[in-house]
Amino acid sequence: MNQHHGMTLIVKNTTRLVSGFIAVFGVYVALTGHLSPGGGFAGGVILASAGILVVLAFGREFSQRLVTETQYHLYDSSAMAAMIILALLGYLAGGFFVNFMNATSPQSVGESVGRLNSGGTIPLFNLAILVKVAGGLAGVFLALAAFRAGGRSQGADAPSVALPGGAGEKED
Amino acid sequence: MGIAIYLLTFAILLAGLYAVVAKKNVVKIIVGAAILDYAVNLFLVLIGWRTVSTAAGAEGGAAPILAAGQSGRQLLASAVDPLPQALILTSIVIALGVTALMVALALRLHEKYGTFDLENIRRLRG
């Protein structure tokens, strides 16, 4: 078993089973944020924790083959842009950040309270915040893991500690 | 009772402040900043809390979420204040982002000086 690339087989198999469900739960919490407790911020952190679990269990190289830090940062930035575009679309109903699809505006989708597509732009903002928070936190965690592996191998003046090589992945 | 609750909250805030001001270890300072943040969040949640007197006696207020078939007026009679909660919700996630930033700074410091101790770092810098 290769200790340098992630944790033991048990952890890896459990991660294979669980991480997808965690990601789906994060999206669910964000999508139903306007109906029940939750919302984009909580959902984003849950989605990011699915990515963090993959980094912890399989190691940095494996998860960088799936999504790199640059791609995570791209998600982060484009979600921020989506938020601002949604806010600008409020000018359809008269102003910045005006909820242009809700019950009282002319573009109303006409759904009653308690349905998934009620609330106008609130679910859309929740989705944007979900992608933004998840991309930002997962990317930062990946960058932290990469920094540890890189900072150890180079830098002659850093005190060399007797940890197995590629120590970035060991967690005990 | 109410004053005791508020004063204990402020004691937690002071504990965090003490760690930020007087501790010499970078990790302790990060922990202190996090505790400071928790205390402020706790105070704002408690300021919005509400007791509702029912037939069975005083009870805690309900969450500000409409149940099926409930009108806003009915919610107004029983729910806690939603405004402080809305202000805290974003601040919790901001605290996480700031913690990530502080952790990155601490790792950089450790890479350069080989210690988390601010006193040693000052000495090494000369």
Added chain:
Amino acid sequence: MGMELFILMLIAFMLAASLIAIETRDLLSSVIAMGAVGFALSVIDLLAGAPDLAITQVVVEVVSLILLVRVVTAREETQPVPSDALRTAVTLLAGGIFLAVAFFAFGGAGGGATVPPFGQPVLTSANPGVSADYLARTAEQTGASNVVMAIVLDYRAYDTLGEATVIFVSILGAYAILRRVGRRKEARA
């Protein structure tokens, strides 16, 4: 009354855990005690009618605990030096004065409270402010049934945009700090 007593006990637990987190000499214990403070806070959120905050607090606590535990276990042990006695004395004095002022501000000496009493927020006073309006009219004005989300993303969305910017900038700063090699150094090597 029973609820208030339970909240009081949980806050006392938070205070004890935060004192342990600050004063213990082992950094790993310190970080884990900080986690205990956060989880107790999420239980209080749940009891005080704020399920949104409870969910967010739990997941944020887990992620920040992972971040800090990785920092502490990755690096070698550093023995924390005892803190400066003068700074400790000054902090304790300032803390005492602060708590005394807070005691009078909350009407501890009878009358003259500048903060609404516990259990009676501004919402229930004679001049209820905007909160009552949000609670009563969210359903017909925005169509959302979670009032907190309606405030965050509709009534006060400007505020949320600002806070999203803060998260964005802090993450950007972390990326900049963690960049492996500076450009200058890379060109020289």
